Amino acid sequence: MQADTLADLLGTLIRNECVNDGTPDSGHEHRSVDALAGFLGGPGRIFEPHPGRQSVLYRVAGRDRSAPRLMLMGHLDVVPADATGWAYDPFSGEIHDGFVWGRGAVDMLNITTTMAAVFKRYLTQEVPQPPGDLLFLAVADEEAGAKLGAHYLTEHHWDELACEYVLNEVAYPALSVSEITAYPVNVGEKGPFWRTLASSGTPGHGSQPYGADNALVPLARAMAGLAEAPSPVVISDEWRTFVDGLGLPDATAAAWLDPEQIDQVIEDLAAESMGLARYVHACTHLTVSPNLMEAGIKANVVPETGRAEVDFRALPGQDGSTVDGHLAKVLGADRDRIRIDPIMDHEASSSPAKGPLWDAIVDSFESLAGSRRVVPTLTPVTTDLRFFRDRGVVGYGVGWYDDRIEFPEFLAMFHGRNERVSVESLHRTYELLDRTVESFFKRIS
Ligand SMILES: [Zn+2]
Known part of the structure; x- marks a missing residue:
């Protein structure tokens, strides 16, 4: 050839x-x-x-x-x-x-x-x-x-x-x-759990917002919260096999497999290579990416509805209840004001x-x-x-x-x-x- x-x-x-x-x-x-x-x-x-x-x-x-x-x-x-x-x-x-x-x-x-x-x-x-x-x-x-x-x-x-x-x-x-070269073979993938978040409020004049029931505000708070809150960690068997296969020095490997140390590992990696840090983070955490938000129609109208889409990716051992539990925790009191619907649910394989x-x-x-x-x-x-x-x-x-x-x-x-x-x-x-x-x-x- x-x-x-x-x-x-x-x-x-x-x-x-x-x-x-x-x-x-x-x-x-x-x-x-x-x-x-x-x-x-x-x-x-x-x-x-x-x-x-x-x-x-x-x-x-x-x-x-x-x-x-x-x-x-x-x-x-x-x-x-x-x-x-x-x-x-x-x-x-x-x-x-x-x-x-x-x-x-x-x-x-x-x-x-x-x-x-x-x-x-x-x-x-x-x-x-x-x-x-x-x-x-x-x-x-x-x-x-x-x-x-x-x-x-x-x-x-x-x-x-x-x-x-x-x-x-x-x-x-x-x-x-760590000066070791390995050949990665994809044997498994995370599971997509995509969600829509919808909020509703009461329309009104943008000139008098005091006490307004604005659909955008709880949604914006939820999106910022989801982007910033620490998300659940899992050290899966797949991750363990990967780290073992790399043949890292013992202390390094131990840190990569410790749920208490993994966030520090990722922060250290990020100083050298953001790409690798992102990869290690994704392989050890439920990831949460708020990727779409829309609300309102005009600068002087209090929005009546808001809608957002969030991309969750679950590891082996995590499922829809992990996602919904995390949402409830992050949204707190706003949870009652936001309707959550699944777009896609597929467990890791x-x-x-x-x-x-x-x-x-x-x-x-x-x-x-x-x-x-x-x-x-x-x-x-x-x-x-x-x-x-x-x-x-x-x-x-x-x-x-x-x-x-x-x-x-x-x-x-x-x-x-x-x-x-x-x-x-x-x-x-x-x-x-x-x-x-x-x-x-x-x-x-
Ligand atoms: Zn492809």
């Missing part, structure tokens, strides 16, 4: 601008489903729950119908990007300085690209028929809750999607802490870091990167893996990058500016996935 073949396909997927703004008529993933048909030499099984919102499934049947099935799954949609603040047009897909630039370069068109290239070797019989089925699924609508993508497909077409193992996102670069797919990943890192320091990692973001883990599937996210962009900067590129991936990293991820699929099939045969 030539690296430029990968860069070409990635550039095409970026230029297809499958921008998902949350509305059903956005996305246009049919463009990239067409591009994949061109790349793979023919169409797959297309699902289209809404015009233009296509997902596509390809399959190479295994020799043995009872052998475990492995799916490579990537999403085709991306979040919007405003060209302001970007060094290059976010939808150019051009190469500059050895990087492919554009929205989706790391989330996750790079992985979708390399998965397509690995799958193509099996589809074209460049490598012998595997023991179990190998599936390639490119999905729509990951960026807006997957109701027109993986959620829809797992609900309505599980008979066609069924598998035991999935590779997906998030594929992290190597992580260096994870897969065990053991078994044939895990072992295949570790072996591949050893043979390619010369290291077995592969650490099971939680991701604070939500991925399509949650729908598969709910059905008992083992799912991970993995990639292999060069060291031109470090872990904290990498995290900032997700939904951020100047998203890019080096051509070398595309090539490496291709090698790693190819080796992992091969090693997986060897292990189960």
